[in-house]
Amino acid sequence: MVEFDGVGLRYGPDAEVLCDISFNLQPGSFYFLTGPSGAGKTSLLKMLYLAQRPSRGIVRLFGEDLVNMPRPRLPGFRRRIGVVFQDFRLIPHLSARDNIALPLRIAGVSEEDLSGPVGEMLSWIGLGDRADARPATLSGGEQQRVAIARAVIARPQLLVADEPTGNVDPEMAMRLLGLFEALNRLGTTVVVATHDVHLISRIENAQMMRLEKGRLADPTGALRYPPANRA
Amino acid sequence: MIIPRVPVQHRRLLPDRRLSGPTPWVIAILMMLTLLAAAAGVGLSRSANAIGSAIAGRVTVQIVTANPVTRAEQAAALRRAAAAQPFVLSARAVDREELQATMGQWFGSADGDDPVLHSLPLPALVDIDFVGEDRSGHMEQLRALVAAEAPGARIIPHAEWLGPVARLIGSLAWIAGGLVLLMTLASAAVVIMTARAALGTHFATIEMLHLIGATDRQITRLFQRRIAIDTAYGIALGSVVAAAILLLIGWQWAGITSGLAATASLGPTGWALLLALPLLAIALAALTARQTLLAALKKIL
Numbered sequence: 001m002v003e004f005d006g007v008g009l010r011y012g013p014d015a016e017v018l019c020d021i022s023f024n025l026q027p028g029s030f031y032f033l034t035g036p037s038g039a040g041k042t043s044l045l046k047m048l049y050l051a052q053r054p055s056r057g058i059v060r061l062f063g064e065d066l067v068n069m070p071r072p073r074l075p076g077f078r079r080r081i082g083v084v085f086q087d088f089r090l091i092p093h094l095s096a097r098d099n100i101a102l103p104l105r106i107a108g109v110s111e112e113d114l115s116g117p118v119g120e121m122l123s124w125i126g127l128g129d130r131a132d133a134r135p136a137t138l139s140g141g142e143q144q145r146v147a148i149a150r151a152v153i154a155r156p157q158l159l160v161a162d163e164p165t166g167n168v169d170p171e172m173a174m175r176l177l178g179l180f181e182a183l184n185r186l187g188t189t190v191v192v193a194t195h196d197v198h199l200i201s202r203i204e205n206a207q208m209m210r211l212e213k214g215r216l217a218d219p220t221g222a223l224r225y226p227p228a229n230r231a
Numbered sequence: 232m233i234i235p236r237v238p239v240q241h242r243r244l245l246p247d248r249r250l251s252g253p254t255p256w257v258i259a260i261l262m263m264l265t266l267l268a269a270a271a272g273v274g275l276s277r278s279a280n281a282i283g284s285a286i287a288g289r290v291t292v293q294i295v296t297a298n299p300v301t302r303a304e305q306a307a308a309l310r311r312a313a314a315a316q317p318f319v320l321s322a323r324a325v326d327r328e329e330l331q332a333t334m335g336q337w338f339g340s341a342d343g344d345d346p347v348l349h350s351l352p353l354p355a356l357v358d359i360d361f362v363g364e365d366r367s368g369h370m371e372q373l374r375a376l377v378a379a380e381a382p383g384a385r386i387i388p389h390a391e392w393l394g395p396v397a398r399l400i401g402s403l404a405w406i407a408g409g410l411v412l413l414m415t416l417a418s419a420a421v422v423i424m425t426a427r428a429a430l431g432t433h434f435a436t437i438e439m440l441h442l443i444g445a446t447d448r449q450i451t452r453l454f455q456r457r458i459a460i461d462t463a464y465g466i467a468l469g470s471v472v473a474a475a476i477l478l479l480i481g482w483q484w485a486g487i488t489s490g491l492a493a494t495a496s497l498g499p500t501g502w503a504l505l506l507a508l509p510l511l512a513i514a515l516a517a518l519t520a521r522q523t524l525l526a527a528l529k530k531i532l
Contacts, residue, residue, distance in 0.1 A: 049442060050442075050532070051442060051532060052532065053532060071529070071532070072446070072447075074532070075441075075444045075445060075446045076444070077444075078441070078442060078443060078444040079443070079444030083442060083443070089435065089438075089439050091244065091435075091436050091439060093243075093246045094243060094244070098243060102244075102439075102440075102443060103443045103444065105238075105241060106440065106443055106444050106445045106449065107444065150443075
């Protein structure tokens, strides 16, 4: 699904913010990415959701080399990835409904076909009665739910979430985690960056990646050589 | 397509307010000036061509023999001899009444009843139009003819005294053409600045659209459509104002029936060019916006 081999990332002439990152994410697996602030979690996620190319190393996604992939091919890959941003990044002049429908519209789904899934998603996140509300009129938690709904509406093969439960109450956090788990059971590979250790313990068989000072801690080699891949 | 079709739901990705603020007004002013300059250029160019072709092959032979009878005989003989030459298209002796009428405008007695005017020793004039392009060869032949029929007469090529005027008008036409070019470039620059400003204003939306898989083409069509519509409003407004000004000038020009001014007109080709300019401007704006947007988007991964 996702393979990083000896990946390094630097911004400009500064020292590498990520160094020698190697791992192999299995299809249908659930991963938590933890680490202190400034460890490089967001930079790693940026490479996962194709907002950043590495400075060195090999990145393969869905079996294809992304480092040398021509730019025009990237949108097709991005449509297979759902992203939940820490700062939500909702489009401010669009309603909650239109924000959630955005990935489907970009993918060319007809209005007829997308109204059902979008309505269901709005109900599921508890915003059925606020479908026409603009992000500015929603609370932080409501905005986060819309952001999550937008990330999962197109049933992505890879879901990348940066602190997805940071602004919601524990009950909603569990519901959202339940959604991630349900998607994971349907075959979506999930990568969640979080500080919340309680969240990590809620998902069985979840792998944990820990970043410290730009290096990935993988003492058992399970990330680079997952059990399923071991001969 | 100049204004790309974008689904209604996708159009909402950009806010309802106009993207470009003053852009339609700036474009309207530039379009108006462009059309006026183009009209001036076409009119002047046609005028210069008309004068040029009219004077290039015409000479006037001035017979200044003191004896009026001899003068009249020489003029008649020269007219007959010239008309019989194969290199002469037409030869016409200018009537004394015509000369007196022309002079009378200066004397303030156009009716021709001024005794002073009648007493003036006016020269006899013969207007000769050459055939074809070999004007220098024709001049040599005419000089020989004049020497034989009216010794001492002066040959005055019209190009000598009207040529500078025609060249000046031609230069003004080129300057008008240059102004059209400069204003077209200025319009394109306005569109480029508008496109870049729009990208800056909506960068967060563009980045988001990219990250969920929107292609450059999808994003470009959104902005291209909006910029093309904005500029089309400006172009339409500028064209309407320019048309009103040109019609007013045309109405006033219609009263001028003589002299150099009468040679200035737009003609069917000129009008066709003026009608095509706004459409070309919209196309240029849309293409400029598209190229600017695509170039800017390529800088984002």
